Amino acid sequence: MNRRYRTWRCALPPLLRYPGVDELAARAAALAARRPRDVRLRRAGTSRGGRPLWLLSVGNGSRQALVVAGPHANEPVGGATALRLAERALADPGLTEGADATWNLLLCLDPDGLSRNEGWLSGPYTLGRYFRHFFRPGFLEQPEWLPDGAQAAALPETRTLLALQDELKPFFQASLHGVDVGGGFIEVTHDLPGLDLRLARTAARLGVPRELGPYDTLYWPSLGPAVYRIPPPRPSGLAAAITEAAVQSTWFHPYRYGTVTAVVEAPMWGVPAVEDGSPPADADTALRAVSATLRRETRLLERLLARIRPHVTGTADAARLLAPVDDYLLVCPGLADAWDPGTAVPHRPLPPLSTAHLTALRIAGRRLVLRTAGLLHRLVRESGRDPADALPELDRFIDAGCADYHDACGARWIPVARQAEYQAGVVLAAFELAGEHASARSRSGEPGWCSGRAVPMHRE
Numbered sequence: 001m002n003r004r005y006r007t008w009r010c011a012l013p014p015l016l017r018y019p020g021v022d023e024l025a026a027r028a029a030a031l032a033a034r035r036p037r038d039v040r041l042r043r044a045g046t047s048r049g050g051r052p053l054w055l056l057s058v059g060n061g062s063r064q065a066l067v068v069a070g071p072h073a074n075e076p077v078g079g080a081t082a083l084r085l086a087e088r089a090l091a092d093p094g095l096t097e098g099a100d101a102t103w104n105l106l107l108c109l110d111p112d113g114l115s116r117n118e119g120w121l122s123g124p125y126t127l128g129r130y131f132r133h134f135f136r137p138g139f140l141e142q143p144e145w146l147p148d149g150a151q152a153a154a155l156p157e158t159r160t161l162l163a164l165q166d167e168l169k170p171f172f173q174a175s176l177h178g179v180d181v182g183g184g185f186i187e188v189t190h191d192l193p194g195l196d197l198r199l200a201r202t203a204a205r206l207g208v209p210r211e212l213g214p215y216d217t218l219y220w221p222s223l224g225p226a227v228y229r230i231p232p233p234r235p236s237g238l239a240a241a242i243t244e245a246a247v248q249s250t251w252f253h254p255y256r257y258g259t260v261t262a263v264v265e266a267p268m269w270g271v272p273a274v275e276d277g278s279p280p281a282d283a284d285t286a287l288r289a290v291s292a293t294l295r296r297e298t299r300l301l302e303r304l305l306a307r308i309r310p311h312v313t314g315t316a317d318a319a320r321l322l323a324p325v326d327d328y329l330l331v332c333p334g335l336a337d338a339w340d341p342g343t344a345v346p347h348r349p350l351p352p353l354s355t356a357h358l359t360a361l362r363i364a365g366r367r368l369v370l371r372t373a374g375l376l377h378r379l380v381r382e383s384g385r386d387p388a389d390a391l392p393e394l395d396r397f398i399d400a401g402c403a404d405y406h407d408a409c410g411a412r413w414i415p416v417a418r419q420a421e422y423q424a425g426v427v428l429a430a431f432e433l434a435g436e437h438a439s440a441r442s443r444s445g446e447p448g449w450c451s452g453r454a455v456p457m458h459r460e
Contacts, residue, residue: 014417015083018076018121021051021111027083028056028107035090045160049112053160056082058089058103059096063438064168065431067105068161068250069176071144073113074136076121077266078176080420082107085427095428099435104168109143109157125413127269127402130180131374138323144175146248161250169257172434174427175250178419179267181363181411183211183274185226186426187263189255192437196224198429208267208414208422211274213357215364218350225277230263258441260434266423269411271363276355284341286358287350291340294365298332300397301372305329307388312379321379328372335365363409370401 019027032041044055067085069078082105089095089103096103108114114121119133140147143157153159165173179185184203186195203210203226210226217228233248251261280286305325312318337343339361344350351357377394380386405411414422 015080015420016416017123018416019079019083020118020121021108021115024079024083024107025052025054028054028086028105031056031058031083031086031090038090038096039086044106044164045156047110047112047157048155049115051111051115053109053111053157054107055164056086056105056107058086058105059101061096061100061102063099063101063435064170065101065103065172065174066164066168066170066254067103067174067176067427068109068144069106070108070110070114071175072136072142072177073110074117074134074180075176075178076114076117077178077268077416077419077423079108079114080416081176081266081423081427084420084424088424088428095431099431101431101435104164104170106161106164109161110137113137125268127181127405127411128398130268131370131398131402132377134371134374134378135321136324136371137320138327141320141323144250146250146253149248150253158250162253165250165254165257165259170254170259171257171438172431173251173254173259173261174430175261175263176423176427177263177265179211179214179265181267181269181367181405181409182214182271182360183209183226183267184422184426185211185214185217185228185265186430187217187220187228187230187265188223188430189230189251189259189261190434190437191223191229192260192262192430192433195430195433196227198433199226199426202422202425202429206418206422206425207270208418209270209272209275211265211267211356211360212277213274213354213360214265215360218357219348226275230261258438260430260437262427262430262434264423264426264430266419266426267414268419269405270414271359271405271409271411273359273409274356274363276359278355280353280355280358283353283358287339287341287353287361290358290362290365291336291343294332294336294339294369297369297397298329298336301369301376302329304373304376304388304390304393308376308380308390311385311387312383315383317382318379321375321382325372325375325379328368332365332368335368339365359409363405366401366404370398373397373401 028041032039040057042055043052045053069082116135120129143155150162212225221229223229233252373394380390
């Protein structure tokens with residue numbers, strides 16, 4: 001224990017705000033300079049915009065763990081978590097020597113996208129500031145997805161991650177994501193018994209609500225409260241891919257090596273009701289209200305887009321900002337129909353819903369339209385002119401949506417350091433359980449199993 005405290009006295013200053021692209025690199029370089037025998041920093045690849053993709057490796061064990069931060073541009077907690085994990089691994093030999101493990105931390109998979117969120121990264125952290133400066137690329141520019149399979153991966157960020165997975169053949173992979181409004185949860189490719197209890201303890205200790213019914217896991221198997229099994233990838237249309245994520249992705253690419261992948265979601269603004277598992281008083285009425293609101297607000301945004309588009313097409317960055325707008329407006333009507341008891345597809349009924357589910361659906365519907373409004377606001381603002389007179393209407397729309405999050409949903413900011421501590425704690429729990437899982441399968445002599453030591457696995 002004393003050894004751990006001596007190490008922590010030399011730790012980097014705590015992160016009170018989200019680190020940007022340059023700060024991530026600078027902090028990682030400082031760790032590598034301080035502990036060159038245990039820490040290595042290398043450029044694993046280059047982004048579309050020419051930015052380095054930095055890989056920070058801690059430890060010298062033969063079993064590889066891969067942690068991917070920043071796969072979504074608007075979810076910056078992963079960078080802070082990656083640095084936190086590096087320091088935890090340096091402070092506790094049980095995470096490296098004791099586990100015969102090396103931690104490989106990809107500090108940001110989409111640095112170009114992260115840099116486009118700098119308008120809100122350093123605070124002050126308000127929902128209005130977040131949505132007005134929000135950026136997340138369109139679906140086809142998100143580097144974890146493989147819409148045409150790994151062999152046809154077009155983005156250099158995606159190819160870098162695939163190459164790392166094939167090089168390291170990790171026994172454990174964590175993808176670090178953030179929930180803007182809601183609660184924390186985890187999605188895994190393998191069942192890790194006991195993970196739900198460990199997540200619950202971490203969440204309770206740090207005051208982070210667990211999300212018991214996320215809308216993107218609505219049809220996925222539950223492995224315990226706030227723990228969900230990622231279904232195998234399947235062919236699907238763009239709308240289903242955007243909303244369900246059960247498509248070819250870098251989450252499943254290393255499955256052939258026996259890799260356990262965990263997608264760890266940490267909230268920015270917490271909402272207590274997302275962990276209310278009680279039955280609702282009138283689910284159908286609540287669903288109809290959510291769907292009606294989503295339809296009405298989608299139509300309003302479609303009209304605003306029609307007014308705005310002719311004036312911004314061809315301006316700098318217009319195509320990049322319009323791509324996610326078109327994606328969101330594509331999926332909103334289908335989601336409204338899927339959630340409405342009067343229009344839901346009979347062969348795919350909604351599962352039994354708790355209060356947590358209804359809260360999550362309400363949050364999700366508002367999230368989609370607020371992101372759309374924020375992107376349109378940014379598009380008009382950055383064009384330098386507003387001939388369609390859209391900004392006042394967009395401001396009113398954003399302010400009303402943020403007020404609903406605050407007043408009706410009870411959304412409250414969770415400090416960055418606490419977000420990162422929560423996410424790091426869940427990653428460490430999954431890492432430990434994945435190690436036990438790997439050892440058990442190795443001892444059993446299961447055909448095709450590898451232990452994370454670069455042994456290829458045959459897969460039918």
